[in-house]
Amino acid sequence: MSALREAEPAARLLHIGAVCRALQDEFADVSISKIRYLEDQGLLKPKRTKGRYRLFDEDDVERLRTILRLQRDEFLPLRVIRQELADPGAAKGKRKRRSAGLVGPEEEIDARELSERSGATPALVRELEEFGLLSPRTDGRDKRYGAADADVAAACVKLSAYGIDPRHLRAFRTAADREASLLEQLLAPGLRSRNAERREAALDDLQGLSEIAQELGQVLFARALRRVAAHS
Numbered sequence: 001m002s003a004l005r006e007a008e009p010a011a012r013l014l015h016i017g018a019v020c021r022a023l024q025d026e027f028a029d030v031s032i033s034k035i036r037y038l039e040d041q042g043l044l045k046p047k048r049t050k051g052r053y054r055l056f057d058e059d060d061v062e063r064l065r066t067i068l069r070l071q072r073d074e075f076l077p078l079r080v081i082r083q084e085l086a087d088p089g090a091a092k093g094k095r096k097r098r099s100a101g102l103v104g105p106e107e108e109i110d111a112r113e114l115s116e117r118s119g120a121t122p123a124l125v126r127e128l129e130e131f132g133l134l135s136p137r138t139d140g141r142d143k144r145y146g147a148a149d150a151d152v153a154a155a156c157v158k159l160s161a162y163g164i165d166p167r168h169l170r171a172f173r174t175a176a177d178r179e180a181s182l183l184e185q186l187l188a189p190g191l192r193s194r195n196a197e198r199r200e201a202a203l204d205d206l207q208g209l210s211e212i213a214q215e216l217g218q219v220l221f222a223r224a225l226r227r228v229a230a231h232s
Contacts, residue, residue: 020035108145
């Protein structure tokens, strides 16, 4: 902490509750717990009193306002917001390319390359297909897999080392399909639009929402695991 910041007049410093109240007109969902969470994620670094109370100066409040706007208006996950704050120009350029991975044909591979990339045996591949974790396209007598199927199979190989069989993993696919369907319902008008700009904007929103959904899923999963650990 610099001497300058230590010497700032107390009148310019706000406790966390005052910061929350000051921002609630613009951000209705802001809360003390959310501000604390953003601090835990390294996005905010307020000063502390000797009693460990948080004190926010004008720069801290403006930074928080920027974070909340990026979440609300651009649907950015915290990882991208962190990049935006560190290098605004680079992060904006990245956001313009976000939807690129959702459009265009996916690379296709055959069964041999799938096994080579993932380490999955032919028997495991058959089981993953049986339980819907892999969905190959039939081309004559050959099967063609999307490149992402290799990542799915590789993760399943790692889980199988812990004795987790494909039949136990069907819940993951069901949950993923359900989440994708929800986002599709939210963005359907834009995704089906014949207007190129509107469709591009919807694709960008789809990417942004997917990142937020993944972030939420990770947080909920971590919370559930803490409960498991606490009761073990």
